[in-house]
Amino acid sequence: MFMEKIFGIDLGTTNSEIAYLEKGKPVVVELEEGKYFIPSVVGLDRKGNIITGFEARNQYAAFPEDTVVSIKRMMGSGGTVSMGAKEYTPAEVSSFILKSLKEKAEKSTGFKVEKVVITVPAYFSDVQRSDTIKAGELAGLDVVRIINEPTAAALAYSSADNSSEKVLVYDLGGGTFDISLMEIEKGLIEVMATDGDCYLGGDDFDRALRDFLRSFLPGGDFQKEDLKRDARLKNISEAVKIDLSTQSLVRVEESFLGAYKGKPVNLEIDVSRIDFEKQIEDELERSFRLLDSVINTAELESSDIDRLILAGGSTRIPKIMDVLREDYGFNVHREIDPYFCVVMGAAVQGGIISGEELDRILVDVNSHSLGICCLGVSPTGELNPDLYSVLIPRNTSIPSSMTKTYYTSYENQKAVTIDIYQGEDRSVDRNTFIASFVLDQLPGKLPAGSEVDITFEYNINGLVEVSALDRGSGKIEKLEVDINRITGEGKEGKPNKAVIDKRKIKRVIKTAGKKIGKLNDSRLELKLEILDTIKKLEDAMDLDDTAGCEKLLADLADLLSGIK
Ligand SMILES: Nc1ncnc2c1ncn2[C@@H]1O[C@H](COP(=O)(O)OP(=O)(O)OP(=O)(O)O)[C@@H](O)[C@H]1O
Ligand SMILES: [Mg+2]
The missing domain is CATH 1.20.5 (Single alpha-helices involved in coiled-coils or other helix-helix interfaces)
Known part of the structure; x- marks a missing residue:
């Protein structure tokens, strides 16, 4: 039987990769000779043509004004960037990267690349997600699903057995840091808590090292910002940083970075791993504090975590592994190259959707029930104002939609408040409060018991649209909730952590x-x-x-x- 391949794409801040599933195993596509990724860089060449990947990155130092880097940070912002005389939306710029991945992968594999799964950071908002989908469409791709990067990383590692385990993904890429705590049970992945910082990553390390290198240059103009020189120094810094992951000392020899008092300025120094670690100390510390907070939110201790998965190119920095292993005592995994773990998981997801044989059940389900607070009658016959009415029960496979009808409780009721909760208890006060909105300006003289339809629409990207419709007047109010953003609180229906007064x-x-x-x-x-x-x-x-x-x-x- 012919089976359509669904490719997985990791559209990263710095680098992008594409992979697919072959005989149940993810294969990362070789895009250029010996290269399994392309830089997420787009530029205009001297003739005004769009260039991407290595070619674009190579011209960055010489023509920074015609080159766009780290566009992922602008996704969903509504802004534009300029290359040459023209303005481009972030979705357009990203589409050039995706198109390049598509073309290179088709050439390299001989398969048509049409349907894809694209990964995004867990904290990406709806707008950022839809901008990502738009980028795919502009590149001529059919984006069958958007999945969270940490979930993808866990998918790449998930095993076929039925064991249950708590997995922490520490994903430090080029531009963003993502931390996610997940529970994997019988192949189902439940996110317990997430946190992160969208301005923490390898770019910051390069910048820190660049400033360090710049401090060895003479004063005056050399200590001021200069687009071209800074771009060149940043490139050098990245190369030095990467070497320092395997060497403890790197010799920097760069000639003619400009002229000072009529003489050419060269940079000749030795940079040690310790020098580098000092420059990035604060950033790493920040990442560990976020990690602590995720573990605390889930009310766990580091010893409760069965394994810690490293994802993202920056986790090749040895210091990170050392701290996580030695200071925290984590069982650290990086069997799968952290560079490719996300894209491999995306390919696994693509394979699952296209129905490839996989000896594990991996479906997207919601991990907690979702519902609203309503007035009900308790079994003993008393009125209960805190009754929890579930619309989408836990472990429902998503996407899923559910409408239930409720009734106004007194005559001439002017408004209905919809309080949304997550959890498993019959009483809302033992569940997690998520959000609230009001359907008001109901028509006058409404009799008690008038019908109000509440609909929960849970889409595959973790967004739940809740709407309330007054059937009589047709008046409707909606609210969108991002489930990815509220995980971690009220796990298993426990109440929100009480606030200390x-x-x-x-x-x-x-x-x-x-x-x-x-x-x-x-x-x-x-x-x-x-x-x-x-x-x-x-x-x-x-x-x-x-x-x-x-x-x-x-x-x-x-x-x-x-x-x-
Ligand atoms: N050996 C290494 N040592 C240290 N850093 C490295 C090494 N190799 C790659 N990096 C850094 O990893 C970063 C790229 O990682 P990756 O490709 O995972 O990021 P990304 O997915 O593009 O970004 P993000 O996840 O933030 O969107 C770059 O900053 C790069 O310099
Ligand atoms: Mg990444």
Whole structure:
């Protein structure tokens, strides 16, 4: 039987790759001799023709004004970039990269490249996602699905067995840092928490190293910004950085970076790995703080993580692996080259969609039920204002759409508030509140029990459109929720993490301070005990330890109750 190939594309900030599934295994396409990626760079050559990839990157230092880099950061912004005299939208610029991937892959594999899965960062908004789809269309591609990069990375690693595991993906690419905590169970991937920084990546490391190199040049003009020289220094820095991943010392010898006091300026220095690590210390630290926060959000400890997957070219920097392995004790995996792990996962997804044989079930399902709060009658016959009514139950394969009818609760009701929740409990207060909107200006004299239709439309990119329709008047209100952005809270229907009321705690501490002032020396022991509890309470507050604070507040109240 003829099977249509669906290719996977990683449209990166710095580099892009394309892959497909062959006999159940992902194959990354060789795009040029020995090259399995192309730089995500677009330019105009001297004749005014569009050029892409290595050719465009090579001219960046000489013609920065005719070259566009890191266009991914502008996706969905509504802005434009100029090359030569013309303006281009980010989707247009990206389409040139996609078109180039398509053409090169067709030439290299002999297959037609039409249907594709494209990956995007987990935090990409709806607008950014649709801009990505538009770029695909402009390149003559049929974008059958957009998937999140960390999910793709996990797909590349996912095993056929039925084991259940918690996987953390640390994806540090050229322009963005993405961290995702996932639970894989029987081939189903559930995102538990995500975080990231769209301005953290290899580009920043290159810039940091460039500034370091620039500090060895003479003063005056050399310390000022200069488009051409900076572009050249940045190229040098990237090459040095890459060498430093395998060597501990790199010799830089660059001649004629300009003239100073009538003499040519050359750069001749040795850069050590330690020098480099110092330059990027703050950035790496930031990435580890984000990682901590993801683990905390999921209420886990690093020892609960079964494996940590490294994705993105920048994770080839040895320091990253060292910290994750030694300081955190993670079981770090990078069997699959981090450079290609995302594109390989995209190819796996493409294979799944096209129905290729895979000995694992990998389908997209929603990991938590979604519903609204409504007034209901409890089993004991009482009215319950906090009843949770589910529209899309967990593990429903997506895309999925569901409409349910609800009724206004009193006569002449002017508005209906739709509170959206995620979770599994029958009562909304034990689920995660997501968003709320109002369907108002209902027509006058509406009888109680008038019908309001609520629709949840969960699309494949993790966006849920919730709409409320007053059937009588046809009035409709909508709200779009990005499910990717709310994961991590209220996992398995647990309530949102309670917020610590620090002001209240400080008030209690102040009162306690006044009270112990009244204690005479015969009660020294109680005094010390109270002081000790206050100290612990302050520590718990600093650590945002909600449960700890609650317990200590109760202890403190107990101790204070003994004082008049
Ligand atoms: N050996 C290496 N050591 C350090 N950095 C490297 C190495 N090889 C590649 N890089 C860096 O990896 C980055 C590119 O990684 P990758 O291709 O994963 O990013 P991307 O997918 O284009 O970006 P993003 O994920 O941010 O959209 C570049 O900054 C590059 O300099
Ligand atoms: Mg990437």
